[in-house]
Amino acid sequence: MESNDTVITDEPTRGRPRDPSRDEAIIDAAIDVLVRDGYDRLSMEGVATAAGVGKATVYRRWSSKAELVIDAMATLKPAIDSIDTGSLEGDIELVVAASCSPHSQRLFQVMVSICSALPREPELLAAFKTRFTEPRIARMTDILERARGRGELGPDIDVAMAASLVPSLMLQRALMTGQPAGRGYAEQIVGSVLLPVLGRPPRPISTKDAETPHD
Amino acid sequence: MESNDTVITDEPTRGRPRDPSRDEAIIDAAIDVLVRDGYDRLSMEGVATAAGVGKATVYRRWSSKAELVIDAMATLKPAIDSIDTGSLEGDIELVVAASCSPHSQRLFQVMVSICSALPREPELLAAFKTRFTEPRIARMTDILERARGRGELGPDIDVAMAASLVPSLMLQRALMTGQPAGRGYAEQIVGSVLLPVLGRPPRPISTKDAETPHD
Amino acid sequence: MESNDTVITDEPTRGRPRDPSRDEAIIDAAIDVLVRDGYDRLSMEGVATAAGVGKATVYRRWSSKAELVIDAMATLKPAIDSIDTGSLEGDIELVVAASCSPHSQRLFQVMVSICSALPREPELLAAFKTRFTEPRIARMTDILERARGRGELGPDIDVAMAASLVPSLMLQRALMTGQPAGRGYAEQIVGSVLLPVLGRPPRPISTKDAETPHD
Amino acid sequence: MESNDTVITDEPTRGRPRDPSRDEAIIDAAIDVLVRDGYDRLSMEGVATAAGVGKATVYRRWSSKAELVIDAMATLKPAIDSIDTGSLEGDIELVVAASCSPHSQRLFQVMVSICSALPREPELLAAFKTRFTEPRIARMTDILERARGRGELGPDIDVAMAASLVPSLMLQRALMTGQPAGRGYAEQIVGSVLLPVLGRPPRPISTKDAETPHD
DNA sequence: CCTTAATCGAGACGGTACGTCATGTCTTGGG
DNA sequence: CCCAAGACATGACGTACCGTCTCGATTAAGG
Known part of the structure; x- marks a missing residue:
């Protein structure tokens, strides 16, 4: 996906090579501008x-x-690593922690800016799914499927829908x-929605942490 | 919120009066352009x-x-009228129907374009909540509170969160x-998420209607 | 030659009419920039x-x-008006005066900038001839033909070449x-070249007015 | 004026010596680009x-x-070698031949491109005179002065002006x-202007060779 | 009826941001 | 140290809009 992969044709590398530090600076700046101004107001200049x-x-x-933003998204690490504590409750606890980590909050800002x-x-949408939506759902689906294998879930559970609840x-x-959700809201989603x-x-949830969904 | 309310000072209205049909034409065009191009690409010209x-x-x-779009939003009718069939199941059925009506689908397109x-x-956000988010949640909250009054809901139910589920x-x-959700998806939300x-x-839900949340 | 002549189709002049003072300001600025920077360094900006x-x-x-410069040239008045004093000597005297007038000197600067x-x-060349070269030669040719008609010129005189001598x-x-020639040089051309x-x-010519052709 | 004269300090010439063939290639290319694009559009790249x-x-x-073009001009051979046939008519004949030779025509193209x-x-102007204008005038002045010494010219002749006529x-x-003048035009200058x-x-001149000065 | 005044569509205006391109300098790997 | 290739920061160019301003024409209300 990176634009400067020479792939197969390894020409003898004539001329001054590109400075890799520029790639990083541009990608970082693109993310910053994206979050600050939104996709439509972002300009190459x-x-x-x-x-x-x-x-x-x-x-x-x-x-x-579009190509720049797609590549910039590709450099962002997925929000949730592979999780397997051996129990559904333990896995969900880690999902909550990952979903409100600073890195995850930045990802949400990027997602909002692009949406x-x-x-x-269409190409942006495809990259968006590949980079943001699907990894989150895949991790959660893995967790739920393992729980089902352990007999922790009944047969009627709509795993696909359940897996999408937290990120959605x-x-x-x-x-x-206008602000990324915090830990309190993640726990509320789990306690009020995901578990049922x-x-x-x-x-x-404790009263002090209660939050209404749209304030 | 309308800009052409004469407020108090009803001057003798000298000169040619404004053509009300122009207001409507402009508002309608604003909605069309908004859905087609998004908020950032919309221009007065x-x-x-x-x-x-x-x-x-x-x-x-x-x-x-911003003022134009806010006023344009204000002219859109809320998606859900007051609902009270006497039973929770009946109310939810009407909510589903309203949530996937053509008018509601257009509202979702507008919401996507603005988000x-x-x-x-901030002013756009405030209008967005007032016009789109809160009416939906208020209707649903009414339904759930009445059901609770009839003893149809247990005390542990997080009504605020439940009320936001369908529109969210x-x-x-x-x-x-990129397309508004249809009836199949609305029923899946109700069956798999809201009811539990x-x-x-x-x-x-019947297999043919099953949809994954992000395809 | 002006670009904004509506010629035949006199549409009802919809919209705000163009401000004629802008045409003049642009043309004047174009001449200034042309003389200052030369044709190649002149930019629309x-x-x-x-x-x-x-x-x-x-x-x-x-x-x-190219179109702008061509139109700008078209607005410059020809350097030499019609001349007819009745004698060849008198006509030539007026030609000398016209050829070193301030207006004519500015025309020479423009010509140098374009050449x-x-x-x-090619279109610039055509306009250059039409606006600068041919009027000068035509005036001089008229003078010489009239002189010939009066018997002041012998039959061997190459009128076309003679007419081009002074401006060339x-x-x-x-x-x-780098500077337009002055009266002394014009008289030198007449005395040393044109008359023979x-x-x-x-x-x-008086010694103090003598000038070498390229200093 | 050449940049690659080592002057006095003959350092031990460390490292790879410059390739003299590069100098020639650059100068030749500079002349080509100059004639094709003109001085202002010429770029080092x-x-x-x-x-x-x-x-x-x-x-x-x-x-x-500027330095490159000045040096490029310096490499061009003067158009007219020393001439001395013993008679004014013979010298002028050779001047005509030299003035319309292919090499001289190329020089005129260069002059047009620079002018x-x-x-x-100012430095370009100085080099222009040294390389192009003065050699031509000097040769012609020599011829005329010798003719005057032989008694072939009257005392009133403006030698400096006459010497500049043909090149001008x-x-x-x-x-x-847009094209260099040919032999017919050179002969016309001599017959119609220089001789008188x-x-x-x-x-x-024969009718078929007659040319108007600006077509 | 006729004046008055604010409206209407159209488009000219000064200004600005964009992507492209060219310039001169710098930095590679190789000779 | 030279050479060809080309990456680099900078800046100018022509284009496309933006929001404002200005025109002739239209349209109602007040005299």
């Missing part, structure tokens, strides 16, 4: 300025902002409030 | 052209695109697919 | 800035710098010195 | 590309395009037509 780089240096690597361009940019509601919360969906009794 | 109207006619009424500008425009997940679906959250057993 | 005008205002009228682009721009040598002088070519004895 | 040479190789030798930059580049009018012709200026009767 703005990214170049924010990166302290000439415009030509940006265009030499990425010929359009309204998705209907008009967290993103929704970020959209509606999985056939467990709801787990009330 | 584009709206004027789409409405077949001079730019001055637009600026005479709304001095910025990424929300972090940068429907909007999420629209974001991720309300303490009822899940209601499996 | 530079003209717009010098005219205190937006770039769009320039491009709305002239779509390329090196002529080989690469004046322009050459401007090219070689016309079959008259040379007229020596 | 364009010259390097045309010469099949790296930009650094050009800048190592000449630090600006409009002269008002803005030939260059003018090249400017106005020198006190001789005009020499009519």
